[in-house]
Amino acid sequence: MAVRDACPCGTGQPYPRCCGRWHAGEAAPDAAALMRSRYSAYVLKLRDHLLASWHPSTRPGVDALPLDEAPDARTTWLGLDVKQHVATGEHRAEVEFVARYRVGGGSAVRMVERSRFVREDGRWYYVDGDLR
Numbered sequence: 001m002a003v004r005d006a007c008p009c010g011t012g013q014p015y016p017r018c019c020g021r022w023h024a025g026e027a028a029p030d031a032a033a034l035m036r037s038r039y040s041a042y043v044l045k046l047r048d049h050l051l052a053s054w055h056p057s058t059r060p061g062v063d064a065l066p067l068d069e070a071p072d073a074r075t076t077w078l079g080l081d082v083k084q085h086v087a088t089g090e091h092r093a094e095v096e097f098v099a100r101y102r103v104g105g106g107s108a109v110r111m112v113e114r115s116r117f118v119r120e121d122g123r124w125y126y127v128d129g130d131l132r
Contacts, residue, residue: 008043009036010080023049027124031093031117032085034124039099042067043077055118055125076102091119096132 007018014020022028022037023046034053041049045067051059078100085095096114103109115129 007036008040008077008080011036015040022053027122028053030085031095031115031119031124032082034117034126035095035097035115036080036082038126039077039080039097042075053124053126055120055127058128074104078102078108088116093117093119093124 005015007013007015007020009019011018019037019040022033023041023044028034028037038050038053040046041053047062047065047067050065051062054060080100081098083096083098085093087093094114094116096112099111099113100108101111112132113129114132116127117124118127119125
């Protein structure tokens with residue numbers, strides 16, 4: 001991704017000043033930033049970031065996270081809208097978002113999720129979420 005390209009998460013900021021920092025290993029400042037970085041990681045197929053930012057208690061195996069799809073089933077991410085970010089405790093938060101995507105030549109799909117995050121040792125981790 002070019003330095004001037006806007007970040008896939010939709011903030012309008014250049015990728016290096018937005019999710020690029022979290023993808024490079026810097027700790028996200030809050031759960032919403034981590035959630036945006038995870039969306040961008042799906043767009044950019046950054047499996048390592050997705051796994052590293054997933055809490056070990058719920059993290060799937062590498063094989064359970066398919067990002068290299070066949071061309072006719074390729075996921076195209078269309079956008080992200082963060083609806084709400086709520087601290088639910090000193091080291092816990094929830095983020096509600098809508099992610100839009102299309103698989104292959106199919107119709108666009110809206111995925112609405114309320115995700116739970118936890119902060120441990122200064123880093124935020126995705127725990128799980130409820131699809132709505």
